[in-house]
Amino acid sequence: MTNLRSLATQIAVYSLLTLVAFFMILPFIWMLSTSFKPQDEIFRRPPILISPNMSLDGYRYIVDLGALRVLWNTFLIAFTSTALSLFFCTLGGYGFAKYRFPGRGALFAFLLGTMIIPSAVLMVPTYIIMLKLGWLDTYWPLIIPGAANAFGIFFMRQYISTISDELLDAARIDGCSEFGIFLRCILPICTPGLTTLGLIFFMNSWNNYLYPSIYLKSPDKFTLPLLMMQMQGPPGYSLYREWMGVAMVSVVPLLALFLIFQRRFTEGITAGAIR
Amino acid sequence: MALEATIMAPTERRRGLWSQMVKSRWAYAFISPFFILFLIFQFGPILFSVYLSVVNWKGLGAMEFVGLKNFTYLFGAGGKAFRQSVLNGFILFFMYVPIMTFLAIVLAVILNSEKVRGIKVYRTLIFTPYVTSMIAAGFTFRLLLEQKGGLFNIALEALGLPGVPWLESVWWARVSLCLLVVWGWLGYNMVLMLAGLQTIPRELTEAALIDGASPVQAFFRITIPLLRPVILFSVILSTMGSFGLFNELMALFYYTRGSGPMRATLTPVVHIYHEAFDNFRYGRASATAYVYFALIFVLAYLQNRYFGRED
Numbered sequence: 001m002t003n004l005r006s007l008a009t010q011i012a013v014y015s016l017l018t019l020v021a022f023f024m025i026l027p028f029i030w031m032l033s034t035s036f037k038p039q040d041e042i043f044r045r046p047p048i049l050i051s052p053n054m055s056l057d058g059y060r061y062i063v064d065l066g067a068l069r070v071l072w073n074t075f076l077i078a079f080t081s082t083a084l085s086l087f088f089c090t091l092g093g094y095g096f097a098k099y100r101f102p103g104r105g106a107l108f109a110f111l112l113g114t115m116i117i118p119s120a121v122l123m124v125p126t127y128i129i130m131l132k133l134g135w136l137d138t139y140w141p142l143i144i145p146g147a148a149n150a151f152g153i154f155f156m157r158q159y160i161s162t163i164s165d166e167l168l169d170a171a172r173i174d175g176c177s178e179f180g181i182f183l184r185c186i187l188p189i190c191t192p193g194l195t196t197l198g199l200i201f202f203m204n205s206w207n208n209y210l211y212p213s214i215y216l217k218s219p220d221k222f223t224l225p226l227l228m229m230q231m232q233g234p235p236g237y238s239l240y241r242e243w244m245g246v247a248m249v250s251v252v253p254l255l256a257l258f259l260i261f262q263r264r265f266t267e268g269i270t271a272g273a274i275r
Numbered sequence: 276m277a278l279e280a281t282i283m284a285p286t287e288r289r290r291g292l293w294s295q296m297v298k299s300r301w302a303y304a305f306i307s308p309f310f311i312l313f314l315i316f317q318f319g320p321i322l323f324s325v326y327l328s329v330v331n332w333k334g335l336g337a338m339e340f341v342g343l344k345n346f347t348y349l350f351g352a353g354g355k356a357f358r359q360s361v362l363n364g365f366i367l368f369f370m371y372v373p374i375m376t377f378l379a380i381v382l383a384v385i386l387n388s389e390k391v392r393g394i395k396v397y398r399t400l401i402f403t404p405y406v407t408s409m410i411a412a413g414f415t416f417r418l419l420l421e422q423k424g425g426l427f428n429i430a431l432e433a434l435g436l437p438g439v440p441w442l443e444s445v446w447w448a449r450v451s452l453c454l455l456v457v458w459g460w461l462g463y464n465m466v467l468m469l470a471g472l473q474t475i476p477r478e479l480t481e482a483a484l485i486d487g488a489s490p491v492q493a494f495f496r497i498t499i500p501l502l503r504p505v506i507l508f509s510v511i512l513s514t515m516g517s518f519g520l521f522n523e524l525m526a527l528f529y530y531t532r533g534s535g536p537m538r539a540t541l542t543p544v545v546h547i548y549h550e551a552f553d554n555f556r557y558g559r560a561s562a563t564a565y566v567y568f569a570l571i572f573v574l575a576y577l578q579n580r581y582f583g584r585e586d
Binding site: 009013014016017020021023024025026027028030031034042043044045046047088091092094095096099100101102104107111114116117118120121122123124125126127128129144145147148149150153178179182203206207209210214224225228229232235240243244246247250251254255257258259262265266269270 | 313316323382397400402407415429462521526564568
């Protein structure tokens with residue numbers, strides 16, 4: 001970018017940035033504001049951001065409805081699946097990164113190839129398998145299948161390959177078992193990578209709607225996206241304030257995580273793009 | 276090793292391979308979870324799905340073999356919904372992907388230069404939608420796009436323009452969907468482009484500018500061509516995305532189960548979901564899923580072939 005920036009360019013650039021940033025923020029502001037407004041003020045003309053009639057009634061209502069339970073479910077599923085996936089993906093990534101074995105290249109290429117399969121193809125037959133396994137209306141379909149997934153292994157392999165071999169050899173000489181090396185050397189060193197990958201897994205599980213909607217049937221097992229969908233009423237009669245309340249409950253934890261771990265999030269995305 | 280291999284007898288060579296494998300047993304153990312899970316939850320289902328696609332099954336009772344009828348159905352009178360969904364995929368793609376990708380590049384270039392104040396804040400703000408559940412966002416957009424009291428129409432009317440049936444008319448519904456999708460994914464694509472920009476040495480653009488090129492020329496002649504691999508990656512992802520939109524549709528067009536007015540926003544994935552879980556047509560859903568898979572594959576291959584070549 002040139003050093004000489006005409007006023008016109010500056011105006012153009014900052015206008016664009018502000019416009020885009022405003023568009024991005026607008027839904028959050030509206031979500032927040034609506035979650036406190038009484039029903040008759042939600043579509044008021046002129047629109048109002050902070051009204052004197054705001055209250056926590058909407059939140060009280062959804063808590064009575066069981067929103068805290070749903071929040072806990074969502075967290076439980078996200079946490080468990082993330083922990084499990086991190087463990088198995090790091091294990092697999094370590095295997096591919098630090099060991100030489102017959103077929104390594106072919107097996108890894110195969111692994112990468114499986115990433116092409118769209119989940120829509122697996123959607124139907126997997127459901128029937130889960131039906132036969134008796135896993136309908138349980139959390140297992142949301143936790144087990146993705147436990148050792150191709151993207152995670154690809155990511156961790158890239159990460160672990162930067163660890164020096166001498167370190168591992170030294171541990172072996174010290175009498176550490178192969179699995180022990182994994183637990184005591186690899187895992188601790190990988191903490192930044194684990195954080196990045198973990199955030200991606202956690203976020204995807206938290207926001208997932210398709211699979212919970214297929215597998216979870218009892219309301220007390222619902223996740224937040226399911227609860228949000230359930231809050232719909234007949235056209236024009238939905239409880240908008242309470243809706244937005246649930247939306248806030250869904251959005252705020254991830255926002256908090258994001259603001260704390262910003263760098264890690266962006267790292268996770270770029271890992272796949274730069275080869 | 277090669278010389279020894281030619282001197283060794285075949286049985287000795289085989290023992291060499293086997294002993295190598297035994298020596299690496301830990302490696303195999305570590306990578307086995309993936310392959311085990313793959314067999315059970317991906318390979319098995321794929322095989323099963325092939326079988327499903329040639330039968331008629333409603334989940335209970337017998338499976339009735341129907342040969343290729345599920346596939347020919349898609350091209351006949353009953354397949355209108357599916358064909359519409361494929362058409363929608365293309366329409367939506369052209370509606371939002373060029374704009375979004377271009378905007379992502381422009382924003383990335385702007386935020387990559389250090390001369391802008393508040394870069395971190397802008398970057399954070401633009402990326403925030405990525406971590407939001409599209410269901411939550413979709414519902415919020417529904418409130419904003421509400422024809423009579425939604426913020427967007429109120430703003431339009433304040434400017435003297437007529438309100439718009441954002442979610443009720445065929446084309447405006449598509450526009451609304453594109454707004455939501457761009458809102459959710461622009462930040463992600465911008466970060467992709469930012470990463471790609473890091474691989475372009477600054478000296479290149481600076482040299483061009485010293486030589487008298489304008490920033491715009493440098494942008495189009497240098498930056499964009501060098502970003503080609505990342506742009507291709509982003510576009511392929513967006514292609515798969517536009518045929519696979521699901522959460523966004525279910526939230527925006529709840530009352531039509533994601534189809535939108537006159538099926539204007541129906542995507543193949545939503546259609547397959549309807550067939551399987553609303554209509555209980557597991558055989559037809561499987562067959563449709565395979566056609567969808569083939570479509571996506573061909574599109575990605577073509578894009579890679581025609582735009583992925585290095586100069």
